[in-house]
Amino acid sequence: MLTISYQQKYLMDLAKEAKDVLHQFLDLIYPPRCIICQEFLEKKARIPDNGPVPLCPSCLGGFQETPPSHCSVCSRPFESTLEDVHTCGACLMKPPRFKRIAVPYLYEGTLMDAIHQFKYGGKSHMAGTLARLLMPCAAQLAREIGNVLVMPVPLHPKRLRERGFNQSLLLARSVAKELTLQLDYLSLRRIKYTAPQTSLKKDERRKNVRKAFELTRKNVVKGEKVVLVDDVATTGNTLNECAGVLLRAGCKEVYALVLARTAGY
Ligand SMILES: [Zn+2]
Ligand SMILES: [Zn+2]
Structure with missing residues (x-):
């Protein structure tokens, strides 16, 4: 038995x-200030254990969780307010190459604002807090599928130079560290400089990411289960394209872990 001495x-x-x-x-x-709205945080208002940088209750309250009624594959919310998880029509008609998207929040409200500041405002210090929001979902996924290789959705080198960091890598690194999973951020590469998916119409999105990725070291994913990490999912086309590249290289199964997804397709 472990005993602690008086000293x-x-x-x-x-x-x-x-x-x-x-x-x-x-x-x-x-x-301390809230990382989203910059309000000073009162001591009593501070939420414990929500990451290295605090959020105020009002901003945290503005996050919209993925509703209990959603697609079991792409996580798109259904109209119904009752708990109802089944495969949506779009995923039945054209099953995505990934198994499912695990995503705790909708890309709306204060979280959308937070992700904007994180990505476009150069606030890489927000990664720790945002990754913490992703953690319960990540832990659940890891419990479900066992040992996995964590891979962030890569940025094109040109975009990386513009932004200074890959937001998905920062999230993936925190998740992998917390859950002691293997992280590989070098093998999957983006070879096409594409417009952000959120800026495009639905029918343009698939074309935009077609042939946008390649795997430099093919044997690293052979027989492995991979979890792709991204900050935002819209149609799931980016994840689908990455999953295709991984599966063609002999990867066993691909899952996705995303912080927020848009409510529509
Ligand atoms: Zn706030
Ligand atoms: Zn679906």
């Missing part, structure tokens, strides 16, 4: 006390 307990208490004092001191010089 060890004393030292642990002392360290905790010192940490609390340090946090109080830091709060005094840099009062």
Whole structure:
């Protein structure tokens, strides 16, 4: 049995006390603000354990969770307010190459604002908090499918230079670290410089990402289960295209883990 001596307990208490004092001191010089709306956070309003950077209750309250009634494959919400999970017509007609998209939120409200700031406002420090929001969904997926290889949806090198970081890699890295899963962000590459899917009409999206990806090291995914990580899914065309490349290289199954998806197709 593990026993903690009196001295060890004393030292642990002392360290905790010192940490609390340090946090109080830091709060005094840099009062914590909500990462989305920049409101100062009152001590009592601070939500514990929601990541390294806090969110105010109002912004967190503006997040729309994936409703209980949604497609079991693409997670698109249905009209019904009752819990109803089945495969939607579009996924039945043309089954996607990935098994399913695990996604905790809709791309709406304050989360849409947060993702915009994260991606286009160069606020890479938001990654930790956003990844934390993804964690329950990620843990559930990992429990379901066992050992997986985590791969972020890659950015084209030109886009990477413009943005400075790949938001999907930052999310994927946090998830892989937290769940001690293997991360591979080099094998899958984007070889076509494409317009953002959210800026296009439905029929343009498939064409936009066709042949946009390639796998540089084909044998790394052979017989593996892969979880693709992305920040936003619209039609699922990007994930589908990536899944196709992975499956052709002998990957066993492909799943997707996404922070937010649009409510429509
Ligand atoms: Zn806020
Ligand atoms: Zn569907």
